[in-house]
Amino acid sequence: MTAAVHDTARAGGGEFVLAPARFLVTARERGADPAYYMRDEAGWQPTSWQDYAAQVQQAARALVALGVQPGQAVCILGFNRPEWVIMDLAAMMVGAVAAGIYWTSAPGEVEYIIRHSGGVILLAEDDTQWAKLQESRSRLPGLRRVVMMKGTAATDSLQMDWDAFLALGTREHQPEVDRRLSALRPDDLGTLIYTSGTTGMPKAVMLSHGTLAWTGMALAKAFGTTPADRLISYLPLAHVAEQLGAIHNHVAIGYRLYFARSLEALRDHLTEVRPTVFFGVPRVWEKIHAGIAGKLDAATDFKAVLAAWALSVGRRWHEQVLQGREPGGWLNLQKAWASRLVYDKVKAALGMDQARLLISAAAPIAPETLRFFTGLDLLIREGYGQSEACGPTTVSLAGSTRIGSVGKPLAGTEVRIAPDGEIQVRGPHVFQGYLGMPEDTAQTLVDGWLQSGDLGHFDVDGYLYVSGRKKDLLITSGGKNISPANLEAELMDLPLVEHGIVCGDGRHFLTALLTLKPDALETFLQAHGVQGLDMAVACRHPLVLAELQKGIDDINRHQARVAWIRKFTVLPEPLSIDTGALTATMKIKRKVVLERHREAVEAMYRD
Template identity: 45%
Template sequence: MTVDTILHRLHENGRSRANVPAYYIRTRDHWVPTTWKEYLEEVRQAAKALVALGFEKGQGVCILGFNRPEWSILDLGGLLAGGHATGIYTSNSPQEAQYIVHHSEATFVLVENEAQWQKINEVREQLPKLKHVILMKGANVDDELVLDWESFMAVGNDVSDEEIDKRLNSLEPGQLAQLIYTSGTTGPPKGVMLSHNNIAWTAKMAIDLLGITASDYTVSYLPLSHIAEQMFTIHAAITAVYQVYYAQFPPAEHLNNNFKEVQPTLVFGVPRVWERFCDGVKASMAEATGAKAKIANWALGVGAEAAKLTHQGKEPTGLLKIQHNLAEKLVFSKVKEGLGLNRAKFCITAAAPISPDIIKFFNSVNIPMFELYGQSEDCGPTTTNLPHANKVGTVGRKMPGSQVLLDEDGEIMVEGPHVFQGYFKDPAATEAALYGGRLHSGDLGQFDEDGYLTIVGRKKEIIITSGGKNIAPKNIEAALKNIPLVSQAVVIGEKRRYITALITLDPVSTTQFANKNNITGTVHDDPKLIAFMQKNIDEKVNPLFARVEQVRDFRILPRDFTVEEGELTPTLKIKRRIINEHFEGEIESMYEGG
């Protein structure tokens, strides 16, 4: 039987597309390509080096660093050598890194730089199985445990090609390939076990469904420890033979320029990224006056009408087509040029809920954005919209070859070749998530008559008020985030008499508000801002919900939630427990005398 894994596909690319660029890195003044043949040779050499250093089948490697070719090379090298690979978020603390390295039974760790090395060095006595730490290019550490990249790769020179071919041919579809550690919003992270077949099937299904081809290309910038970025950067790229451009670090400084230079056709972003893009464009548009402002508003209206057709797989015709072409020339092309999205064909948002208004805005400026839903436990995708089948406000329809069902309580259940094998060394958690032949996601959903899924909330996040009412905070928080100026919103109400909210502010739009209203001191507690927020909650949020779900009080916080303070996961999901602890005083003040 012929085995089809990502490694087998990489070998085929190295043979059939030997001189075609596989990935690019940015040097001082231009992008430098590496061919598929060279990429394959790098992965094979990394596998040889691991074997030479005593790496055995079934062992693991961990990677701690920003997106670099070395990240992908060691990941694939570990798989080719017969083991599994695990990513660690660069924002993780030394103790969090120690937990993942130790729990995953990794014998080798690749680190990006001296700062990430110090995390491992601090906990090295708690890592009895660790054999070596490898440095990415450019890093320098003087320690007997450490090998620089060039020295590590050279170690494999005496290992034969036959040994690597033997390990390649011994790979089995059900063999563990990747461990994806959950963000740990409610406790220690769990290691999601993904097999070679899980990954290979998902990558092939996704590119076929979306119509991604070898002519597409993407910029890799979100954490590779996350299954979605890993899929787009490594597994789908190898499967579709498209090109990957590794973003410069830090992306906050370089991403916009990288996008403008590369003009990616395939763009993946978490909601917070799209929200920032949207805020920037809207802020720029808000500065327009007179005729320019009228043209911009007219163009957005035309774009919104055209998007209604493209969402159904239709194209504008007649007068609307003429207007849309003119709007493209006058407005849309300039917006896309500013974002570096002139050639974008697939702009995907996933990993957390997003306001439908964000998607509608991008669609209205002719940027083909759509929402995908999934989890690490099914390799990333459960359902998805498509550019030609896009029902904004839903997360789309099930992936071909899978089943998505609802349990009696509305919990989303998934069946298919992409469903994971279980949680590493955690049979209790595995049994709780995998039973009846299905993945029980923990998310609550509902289908419409066309098979489009809407996420209602999380089972564990359901708020039960002191009156016994069950309330899903997600939709209330999404409505609050639609208010201009709002960055984040967290609904409070567990075992309370009524619903309240903590609100943080977007700095760009808040500065504009302060200037417009002559606010010179702190903004978050200014009476004008509080009155503005109350008016929007009364008129735009509360009317959307039943009385018991309406926001009765709120507090505007002096700062946004951050990863550094532990209030957001590395993928920017909110950690409710931590936020409740950090802002206990503000919360209690909303219930005094209540």
């Protein structure tokens, strides 16, 4: 293996407290301070750390009462709620293994995860999630109870409502909880993260208690997290990144956590909570970008001039800072004026006026989107990682951020580039393997190095750049290898485009499938005097096709000729989680989309 290894001094080499025990320490230290908030009609209602600890201890006793043994799986299915994290912590506290299931999962996926993990208890959110078990109950003989978070009273012998579940635990069960907590070791399995599965059924990533605790503390140290921070929990808790923020970092540091009511309510929550730390997948940032860009495009006269000036100032100021240069007195003065006239108002309207850390991860984001936000004095720091590395591999920090790069290796880890360009990772955050899949584990963990499956390179200053997935490489009929990821990110940065899928494997040129943003499409057509068209007609309007071609021509100008997109087709319907085209973290399931629209792809190569 060649290529330089980018290593940092190993952090956290001493003793560290595992998450369940650390949680109790934090609860004692924080006492009556708010731990988490739930939103009701009257506003955000707090629960203190001491009450939070009592809830987790009660749930742990109830699991003991139900006969849950160390090593057995407790599955959790539903949107983000306190019951989700309470059950997760309680399961770890008694030596059981939490296994989250995406709330968008189809019944077959729910059955698969319960059966594959050996789940003996399922915590389900409501009747909608309970209904996913109706067909598979007879095929899950090991499932003892389904505990309901909310919704309806238990009407089935398998069901039990949350209060009835908690009532099972008594003080007589506390010594056993204490014994199991004391018996936990760093190498014990702490949780199962089922990958979101862009191809086939998900794999179960095994993360130990030690890995979870180490990663939580390493991230907290990297980002300077404190009890004064505020975080909104809205991304799927079955995903490792959300678990780090809502569970492991939360219990290690003791900041305030706010549970979103729904994804649709996030915009309102942001202005109410004003988080100090906000994590968004690229589609979240792109939607915010589109909303702001639409308002800027609608501005006229003085407001339009002011907005253009402020965007220019912000971009130039941040460009200087990110390159390690002093912006200078005149640019600093302009930025101060722009803050008072524009930036402060925009940040307040977004609910990001108190945010000190904005993060994008989980999928590629177009550099131009990030540069747009710097024009509003919002610096989004990109990170990179995978479930198999407990979330983070590289992070972008203050003083070490470059747009287009995903940062530098997390302190205490090693990252290297294999001769074929694959990113490989080693460190205390790397997983134990895939549950029940020794062959897959052996292929992914080689001599302690995680084979990420991603392609990338380091620049001379040690910043990592990710160029795509090995398995997604397009090999043209001329033998050229092309990674579609960056091309797709640029396509999705076009104002009208919501999703872009580049095609061309085994072909003599590249093409693309596009879906459009309904709001942006309507605004564009209205600006050109066209109204009243349905989506299927509007997305193929000659003005729209010309605008898309113009954007693709701009993308092609800075690509090698072999990477030019020669043709495109606009799909009339959006890609969605419900149709199976997107994962729960909004990544495109490439094979699903290409198979579903095979004829549209073939037509581009026939014409």
